[in-house]
Amino acid sequence: MNRRKLYKKTIVDYRKVTESVFVLAFEKDFDFEPGQVVAIDVEPEGKPRLYSIASGVNDKNVEIIFDEKPDGKLTPFLSKLNIGDVIYVSKPFGLFRCDDDEAWWIASGTGVAPFVSMIRSGKGKGKILLHGGRRDENFYFSEVVENELEAGNYVRCTSRQPDTRYYNGRLTSWLREQELLPKEIKYYLCGSAEMVVEVRDILLNRGIPFGNIVSETYF
Numbered sequence: 586m587n588r589r590k591l592y593k594k595t596i597v598d599y600r601k602v603t604e605s606v607f608v609l610a611f612e613k614d615f616d617f618e619p620g621q622v623v624a625i626d627v628e629p630e631g632k633p634r635l636y637s638i639a640s641g642v643n644d645k646n647v648e649i650i651f652d653e654k655p656d657g658k659l660t661p662f663l664s665k666l667n668i669g670d671v672i673y674v675s676k677p678f679g680l681f682r683c684d685d686d687e688a689w690w691i692a693s694g695t696g697v698a699p700f701v702s703m704i705r706s707g708k709g710k711g712k713i714l715l716h717g718g719r720r721d722e723n724f725y726f727s728e729v730v731e732n733e734l735e736a737g738n739y740v741r742c743t744s745r746q747p748d749t750r751y752y753n754g755r756l757t758s759w760l761r762e763q764e765l766l767p768k769e770i771k772y773y774l775c776g777s778a779e780m781v782v783e784v785r786d787i788l789l790n791r792g793i794p795f796g797n798i799v800s801e802t803y804f
């Protein structure tokens with residue numbers, strides 16, 4: 586596989602969202618399609634990891650959200666950065682893109698990032714977002730989603746907080762409970778391999794055509 590060229594960027598915004606989740610931003614000097622990713626590293630010649638862009642196409646900065654894996658190769662370093670520090674970033678790429686038709690968006694954890702980019706780029710109309718997280722604090726960018734999607738079109742499923750304000754259980758349980766899953770629309774899945782595989786199985790078993798299921802797996 587060809588190595589992607591990485592470009593030096595200065596972090597212009599950085600915030601901790603939960604104990605292990607962070608958002609960082611650098612100035613935008615490229616165009617992208619909502620849903621695309623960039624490769625990021627803390628050194629120019631390392632082994633970069635991929636991150637979905639969470640910002641909108643017309644925003645000044647490119648924002649990404651990442652979850653620190655304590656035993657990971659990159660995120661323990663990313664989580665110690667500050668505004669003014671340097672990272673190395675590729676040009677955007679990827680084919681996880683969404684049109685303007687009605688669709689369901691299904692995300693686990695930080696997998697909501699591409700959908701946030703789509704919303705911030707004006708593609709939220711006619712979309713339903715199903716987001717799964719362990720706790721209520723894991724519905725990242727909920728203020729962006731709440732502003733754009735109708736209340737009934739934003740479903741949050743909390744799997745490990747029994748006193749949740751939202752649906753108490755995994756998003757796969759919520760999906761299985763639905764009597765009607767429309768067959769003619771597209772389902773966009775993004776997040777952990779476990780979630781993507783399980784949701785795809787549920788949808789296929791309910792008669793959704795394979796071609797209507799589009800997925801981006803974080804591995």
Ligand SMILES: Cc1cc2nc3c(=O)[nH]c(=O)nc-3n(C[C@H](O)[C@H](O)[C@H](O)COP(=O)(O)OP(=O)(O)OC[C@H]3O[C@@H](n4cnc5c(N)ncnc54)[C@H](O)[C@@H]3O)c2cc1C
Nearest residue numbers: 634635636637650651652654656657658659660695803804
């Ligand atoms: C298309 C795409 C988009 C992505 N977008 C995002 C995003 O927006 N936000 C986000 O947080 N993440 C995203 N990811 C995941 C991201 O690229 C990294 O994989 C993640 O941040 C972990 O990187 P790391 O180097 O810290 O951990 P890694 O070193 O990659 O390790 C990750 C985990 O796997 C375990 N592991 C590593 N190697 C092995 C092995 N050989 N066998 C068993 N276990 C192993 C580690 O112990 C650790 O728990 C995306 C991935 C893809 C493919």
